[in-house]
Amino acid sequence: MIGFDYNLLKVLSVILETQNTTVAAERLCTSQPAVSRNLRKIRELFNDDILVRKGAVMELTPKAEELKTQLSGLIHDIEALVNTEERFDPSTDKANLRIAINASIAQWFSAPLTQFLAKEAPLMNLVIEDWTEATPEKIDAGEIAFGINYFPMDLPKFLVQKKGGKDHFALAGRIGHPLEGERVQLDDLKAASFAVHIIPHWNEKEVHISRLLQPLSVVPRIQLRTSHINTILNLVSESDILFPCSKYLIEQLDARFVGLDFAQELPILEGNFGYVYSTKRRNEPMTQWLNQSIESLMAELGIRA
Numbered sequence: 001m002i003g004f005d006y007n008l009l010k011v012l013s014v015i016l017e018t019q020n021t022t023v024a025a026e027r028l029c030t031s032q033p034a035v036s037r038n039l040r041k042i043r044e045l046f047n048d049d050i051l052v053r054k055g056a057v058m059e060l061t062p063k064a065e066e067l068k069t070q071l072s073g074l075i076h077d078i079e080a081l082v083n084t085e086e087r088f089d090p091s092t093d094k095a096n097l098r099i100a101i102n103a104s105i106a107q108w109f110s111a112p113l114t115q116f117l118a119k120e121a122p123l124m125n126l127v128i129e130d131w132t133e134a135t136p137e138k139i140d141a142g143e144i145a146f147g148i149n150y151f152p153m154d155l156p157k158f159l160v161q162k163k164g165g166k167d168h169f170a171l172a173g174r175i176g177h178p179l180e181g182e183r184v185q186l187d188d189l190k191a192a193s194f195a196v197h198i199i200p201h202w203n204e205k206e207v208h209i210s211r212l213l214q215p216l217s218v219v220p221r222i223q224l225r226t227s228h229i230n231t232i233l234n235l236v237s238e239s240d241i242l243f244p245c246s247k248y249l250i251e252q253l254d255a256r257f258v259g260l261d262f263a264q265e266l267p268i269l270e271g272n273f274g275y276v277y278s279t280k281r282r283n284e285p286m287t288q289w290l291n292q293s294i295e296s297l298m299a300e301l302g303i304r305a
């Protein structure tokens with residue numbers, strides 16, 4: 001068929017499945033007006049309404065029901081044809097692999113991740129970059145293959161964010177801090193000052209320590225909020241300011257720092273890791289391999305849901 005846009009078949013397939021242009025737009029990672037425009041083209045192509053309103057719901061026309069039966073097999077055949085490329089093999093792949101990780105996680109996770117990839121994918125060129133405001137768009141554009149942050153994040157619907165294992169938090173302080181060797185009590189939290197690491201798309205609106213203390217009617221004194229983790233560490237090493245962060249991060253800090261645990265009667269401060277990738281690339285071999293590999297590596301480090 002000369003001039004036929006075969007991309008309309010995928011749009012039609014999703015419309016027939018969802019019977020809703022808004023839901024179809026979410027599934028296709030596009031806008032509802034774009035789906036509506038494609039639906040008009042489809043109606044002209046088949047000379048049929050395809051989707052009609054019956055009361056409060058949308059229903060398929062008899063022609064659409066017929067197309068639905070025929071199209072499901074056709075889409076499967078097309079996808080099978082497209083996916084006949086050379087099998088992905090991480091041990092021989094020479095891809096330039098870019099992964100975005102928030103700085104708090106990267107501080108302790110980058111080394112084991114690099115060691116893992118050097119063993120499993122020795123020919124890949126790994127770039128680990130900080131998670132920034134631009135990261136979601138870069139993931140969608142394919143510039144970044146995978147992202148690691150905390151879950152849940154405030155992200156666009158064109159990205160998949162998958163809940164990972166648990167991270168447990170404590171307080172980092174300087175060696176010789178007045179609370180060193182003690183369990184941090186509620187009164188200590190009321191009197192303390194904190195430095196908070198700003199993590200884009202996770203704690204920009206509300207810091208984690210504030211959520212912890214909210215049920216106790218305590219508003220923490222946040223003396224510094226910054227995206228620069230080294231600024232926080234330098235400040236903490238030279239003062240009594242405390243840094244709420246991952247226990248895994250504290251274990252990687254140098255001899256200037258000590259970890260301070262919360263008293264048992266206080267709420268547990270914890271969160272989950274989040275793995276992020278493009279919805280339109282979720283079935284690609286590289287994406288699936290990265291997802292499985294990072295989950296396995298986290299499990300090897302003792303991190304589970």
